[in-house]
Amino acid sequence: MPERRRQARGERRMAQLLDAAADVFAENGYAKATTNAVAARAGVSPGTLYQFFANKEALAAGLAERYRSALAQAHEQAFDPGFATLPLPELVDRMVEPMIAVNLENPGFKALFTAADMPAHVAAPARELHAAVAGRIGSVIAARLPDRPPEDVHRTAVVATQIFGALLGTILSADGDRDRWVAELKQALIGYLAAFESGGA
């Protein structure tokens, strides 16, 4: 895999293709999306697409990388020092709001995050996304409850991530009452995490 030297035009094309992939994935899900459609959406021939991405999975991986970066940036803004001592409802707020915002701005990412259908070898980017989100949640929980076994913290973070993923679709497709569903998501997370904080010991 000898690293290929890219010109400025090539970098622009890659971003363009990822934009198009995000749109196409968002419309019908990853499985139903076609590489030819992505190329067409980007106003480019299939051959050009494959100049920059080895295959369909590479497109997914590129998008996932974008997501991780966007999420990290959003959370960096939302976490000031001392976040760990906030009351639970406010903490959940600080976690959830940026995640929803990022998903609203990047419709394609939900198709990767909610990856129930992907063939096994293609699911790698989705798994990494899940792991990234769970990692963030886990580190916040660990900061609040330093005495808990890491294994318990991890399991709780995974469950919280899955709850988030489960409601994401409903939230994104809701129009007028989106805030209502977001409130339900927060309530579910608060209820679950409160039990973890008070229990276990």
Add this chain to the structure above:
Amino acid sequence: MPERRRQARGERRMAQLLDAAADVFAENGYAKATTNAVAARAGVSPGTLYQFFANKEALAAGLAERYRSALAQAHEQAFDPGFATLPLPELVDRMVEPMIAVNLENPGFKALFTAADMPAHVAAPARELHAAVAGRIGSVIAARLPDRPPEDVHRTAVVATQIFGALLGTILSADGDRDRWVAELKQALIGYLAAFESGGA
């Protein structure tokens, strides 16, 4: 659509084909499953499959029907009169345990329930499954809290259903520590529903 007269052999074939479809769907999900693979698994030619099922979606619909029936039966056994007054943790137990049991006995159904990838027109059976589960949960909630607006009850039931679906995959694929994940699922549901019961009013 003139109803076709079926012989006993035909009924058996249909059941056989649904068994095969459940296996094949369970292995790689609905989208990746092929009708030829289903026919082969049933030890039958593709032509025979299409004698009984008009298309791939009809297979999904048939399986979904099985699921609804199995779930209804399981819940009928789990609900004695007076279930509505049980403490919340026990009530959640009575709801969750049969659902998990049914899913363990019928591996194919998860592929239908967790139908994030299906093309729009094929998602109908999955939607019906979700509606059936949410309906059951909703009626239990309504029995406990008769004074709440039906709309709130419905929304809560939908969220509970999605939480269930989100953790189903992890629970089914867990081996040794399945009970641990089931406990997390119950905790999440208890936490969320407790907030609904004490709040709102």
Add this chain to the structure above:
DNA sequence: AGAAAGTACGAGCTTTTGCTCGCATTTGTC
């Protein structure tokens, strides 16, 4: 200017997949 590498095209290949069709066999009914 000239060479080398990067970018771009798009027809079409290869494989997959849902599904069909003509025909043979089995079952139920009179």
Add this chain to the structure above:
DNA sequence: GACAAATGCGAGCAAAAGCTCGTACTTTCT
């Protein structure tokens, strides 16, 4: 036994989708 309907086969069609390849243009470097 005879006829119709139901069941069964399996090669193969038509469309879709991931991807390739020969060719031509553009940018960069010396």
